[in-house]
Amino acid sequence: xxxxxxxxxxxxxxxxxxxxxxxxxxxxxxxxxxxxxxxxxxxxxxxxxxxxxxxxxxxxxxxxxxxxxxxxxxxxxxxxxxxxxxxxxxxxxxxxxxxxxxxxxxxxxxxxxxxxxxxxxxxxxxxxxxxxxxxxxxxxxxxxxxxxxxxxxxxxxxxxxxxxxxxxxxxxxxxxxxxxxxxxxxxxxxxxxx
Numbered sequence: 001x002x003x004x005x006x007x008x009x010x011x012x013x014x015x016x017x018x019x020x021x022x023x024x025x026x027x028x029x030x031x032x033x034x035x036x037x038x039x040x041x042x043x044x045x046x047x048x049x050x051x052x053x054x055x056x057x058x059x060x061x062x063x064x065x066x067x068x069x070x071x072x073x074x075x076x077x078x079x080x081x082x083x084x085x086x087x088x089x090x091x092x093x094x095x096x097x098x099x100x101x102x103x104x105x106x107x108x109x110x111x112x113x114x115x116x117x118x119x120x121x122x123x124x125x126x127x128x129x130x131x132x133x134x135x136x137x138x139x140x141x142x143x144x145x146x147x148x149x150x151x152x153x154x155x156x157x158x159x160x161x162x163x164x165x166x167x168x169x170x171x172x173x174x175x176x177x178x179x180x181x182x183x184x185x186x187x188x189x190x191x192x193x194x
Contacts, residue, residue, distance in 0.1 A: 023062045028087055029168070032170055035193050036191070038052075039187060039189070050067070059091075064080050077093050086103070088103060103127075104129075110131045122154060123151060125151055132146035136172050136188075141166040141172055144166045145165050147165065158178070160177040
């Protein structure tokens with residue numbers, strides 16, 4: 001309750017008005033974005049939590065704001081916009097991207113690939129979707145799809161992220177491959193917001 005009062009005061013200082021129309025977010029079949037939706041993941045020695053904290057406008061586009069904490073410390077803030085053709089990242093750590101980054105193309109077609117130049121840098125993200133059933137502590141998902149993103153810079157692959165998406169739940173598993181090490185986060189708790 002205390003936090004919501006703080007956000008309300010901040011909104012008033014920023015020029016928001018009481019009674020302003022609420023931001024409407026489309027529902028994404030592979031990433032629920034209702035406010036208060038929360039995912040809790042475990043990796044060896046770590047707990048990562050992601051939560052949809054609010055809906056807002058950024059660059060005149062509706063977005064769900066997702067905060068990520070690692071072992072209780074805020075490590076990332078993303079603004080996501082679901083559309084019929086996919087899920088787009090509009091901002092990272094409250095900084096708008098030069099253009100929306102297509103994160104997950106919909107429908108998730110096996111073998112589909114696309115490339116994105118990230119924010120005008122020499123970094124290129126290569127995305128690929130494959131069907132990949134997965135089992136995590138939260139459950140078994142025989143119809144999950146895996147999204148692999150390879151980050152290339154200076155002509156070589158710097159890191160990879162593998163995300164397993166389950167319809168109606170979102171990301172159920174996330175593996176980060178960097179510097180010849182792999183960290184795997186598996187979903188242990190999921191609460192869909194009202």
